[in-house]
Amino acid sequence: MLDATLKTQLQGYFARITQPIELVSSLDDGAKSQELQSLLQDIAGLSDKITYVRRDDDARTPSFTINRVGGDVGLRFAGLPMGHEFNSLILALLQVGGHPPKESAETLEQIRALDGEFLFETYFSLSCQNCPDVVQALNLMAALNPRVKHVAIDGALFQAEVEARQVMAVPSIYLNGQPFAQGRMSLEQILAKIDTGAAERAAAKLKDAAPFDVLVVGGGPAGAAAAIYAARKGIRTGIAAERFGGQVLDTMAIENFISVPHTEGPKLAAALEQHVKDYAVEIMNLQTATKLVPGTDGFTRIELASGATLSARTVILSTGARWRQMGVPGEAEYRNKGVAYCPHCDGPLFKGKRVAVIGGGNSGVEAAIDLAGIVAQVTLIEFDGKLRADAVLQAKLRSLPNVTVLTSAQTTEVHGDGSRVVGLSYKDRATGETQRIALEGIFVQIGLVPNTEWLKGSLALSPRGEIEVDAHGRTSVPGVFAAGDATTAPYKQIIIAMGEGAKVALSAFDHLIRQVPADLAKAA
Known part of the structure; x- marks a missing residue:
């Protein structure tokens, strides 16, 4: 099932496993069951800490669980986790096997502290680039908290379930037998939805945030580039976004990003976020901007849906765009239902x-x-x-x-x-x-429509709703700049958005040193 090169790579990964794990399969006589058994046997043969056994104790076939020997981990794959989900399988093996996740200590503690009984079922497709984020987030929760169980189900192999539950979009998540969510969700978003009080705690934390020199609103390619360029100037930089990566997360193949012959949206988005984290940038995820308030005191304020307000000497708007809808009767009613x-x-x-x-x-x-x-x-x-x-x-x-x-x-x-x-x-x-x-x-x-409705009345927008900018990325409000697909800049391309983000960060810095040279000239 696995070629020699891949087996060698996996042996290196599996050396990180510290606790013994067991792969337990439920199979039938079908071809997919045979493939799954071959895959699990290959995996078990790559580490002395992994064993494989066939028990046929689950109604879903083919499927298998990843158990921590002597533990109580509830993590199951129904189907053959290849394609985009192969990484999900490898991460699950490592996490159940005791390898520490990369998430922050605060997030890990939030998962462990969840109280209640949570049985998640996620329907995915192997060609879905949005599904791994959800599968991996829920697998991690199941690996850390015995009160959380998760089954990842390949909808293409379990058509009867898909029909019975009328699943017409992936990822589709069920919690304790009831619809929970559809579409891409990050670990933070899932936790915010089931952890009552999480949103209030986050808002309270933001209320105490000191003013920024540069505040970026939006976490797509333009926002990430702007944050990096601003932070490199040594000034206080923050980035507030609903989801880091933006529209790029919904992009499959990217073949025109110069010097990179081929990549995929989620992979690029993860690289962008990691690059931003390499600098002293305060990242505020799951934040929806609702109002821009120009100030007379040298600060612009951004009001958030959470109730918090952020202030900054300069603001860079990079809120991107979303799928354009047809706007016809029945479209909204049957979204994700066909x-x-x-x-x-x-x-x-x-x-x-x-x-x-x-x-x-x-x-x-x-x-x-x-x-x-x-x-x-x-x-x-x-x-x-x-x-x-x-x-x-x-x-x-x-x-x-x-x-x-x-x-x-x-x-x-x-x-x-x-x-x-x-x-x-x-x-x-x-x-x-x-x-x-x-x-x-x-x-x-x-096509796309810019995410700028919340800015109406605050600054100049084009008839199409795009933020009007000049050659330096300046908007009609002094100290407020904009970049990316939300602006009037032509040609909506990832590489162009990155360039525009870098440009407006330099423009914002230029604005700052001209306004407060005594404070900032040393950082130039």
Whole structure:
């Protein structure tokens, strides 16, 4: 199952295991069970602290638990954890085996102190880049706290469960048999949701924060670059973000980041966060900015949803963008019930079904191509009279026998039966006629909208809601700068956002030394 090179690498990792662990499988006669047994036997053969036994004591097959010998760890994989989940498997083995996690001591203590009984079930797909964060967070909680149990379930292998629970988006998390959350969640977000009082404690801590020289709002590529460049000047720097990494976390393949031929969004986001942590930057995660208040005392204030207020001599806004929605009846009602925005994540849940892709740009055509290899039929719907994707992508798309392309088509409504999508209606813009398509899934790929609603009335925004900036990244408010996809800067690309973030950090520093040269000139 594992090649010789990988086995050698794993032997090095498994040398960190300090406590004996046991892999206990439940299998049937299927091919996936045979693959799983081969994988577990290979793993057990790489360390004298890992043993494997087959007991067939669980209804889900194929599945296996990772047990700490003599302990009470509740951690199970239902399916074959390869693809994006292979790292989740390795981390689980190390953590159950006693290797210390990298999270802060405060976070680890918060996990150990959780009181109650928590049985988490997470449905994932092997092609989902959002799922490992959730799986790894819950596995860690199960490894540290015996009151937390976790089962990670490959939805593609357990279709009956997926149908019964109407799981139409991954990751989907259940807690004690009830829906808990959908979509990417960090360990901090999960803890904040189940640990009552955590949000209040965090807000209280922020209320005591001293003013910053530079406060970055947003943790994507622009925000990370800005924080690093500011911190390197030796000035007090903070970064407040809803989730570190931003939209990059939802990006699959990145092949145009100069000097890096290929990477993936979550991997890049983790590298960005680690780079920021190498400097004296105060990182404030799970913080949603709600209002910008320019001050007359030399400080700008950012009000947060938690109730806390942060103040700074300069502010850099890098709040990024999010998926643009169609804005038609039924879309919001059936989101995650057939309406999806990530074909890589949720595509495997629609195996053998009929889906539509909305949007004829590169993202839409790439999504249709990917989905065509999984689903029964793809209908691509484009508002314009022609597709806007690159010619090579269009050629590939039109070569696929199970793809239909509709241009000059305006989606007007999403139809459902109360629990899931059953179709959509569109208007033929050439004839004015309305048509209805029967299908089970709709993947929306029509671009991005800036996260700037909270800034209306505080500074100048373009008609599209983008923050208006000049060549130095200055906004209409003195001392407030902006960078990245939330601004009027052209070409929304990761590498451009990073460059803009670095530029506005230098602009903010230039602003500071001109305002308070006695305090800051030495840091130049």
